[in-house]
Amino acid sequence: MRRTLIFILSTFVACTHKTSEQRVDSSLEKExxxxxxxxGEDEHLDSETIKRGEVLISYSDCAECHKSDKKAKGPAFQDIAKRYPIKQVYIDLLAQKVKSGSRGSWGSPIMPPHPRITDEDAKAMVSYILSLEIQP
Ligand code: HEC
Structure with a gap:
């Protein structure tokens, strides 16, 4: 009787263990x-530009839709940093998207355009965002 009980218990533990592993797998796949x-290899980012980008973001409306580490209306800045290698082409591309708006890269929500932000400021903001991969 006791043996059967131990057997049942250990099978139960083995099963629940497996499902939690599978759950971790599927959430990793989802991510x-x-x-x-x-x-792509990361290129060097200038620390002054990163700091300037952080300040510019804090004075703009980005925080209404973006958080550093969690998805809000827009993707988490850290997730954006995980997707794009730190390369000039991506900095240029994303700066352009901040200025003209973006849709379809991260699901259905849309980012409105920010036409008054200059190229240089948009690039500094994106440099800060991409730097979050290496300095969370
Ligand atoms: C009204 C909400 C909103 C505001 C304000 C906003 N964003 Fe976004 N942002 C989004 C959404 C939604 C997406 C995802 C769009 C998509 O899927 O293409 C996004 C995407 C992005 C991306 C990634 C684009 C891509 O193609 O991967 C960057 C970079 C970004 N935002 C930076 C900024 C910066 C910098 C600011 C402030 C100047 C800002 N956002 C303000 C909602 C917003």
């Missing part, structure tokens, strides 16, 4: 599918 990381 990978959402982030769709692009391969």
């Amino acid at each position: 990978q599918a959402y982030i769709r990381a692009i391969e």
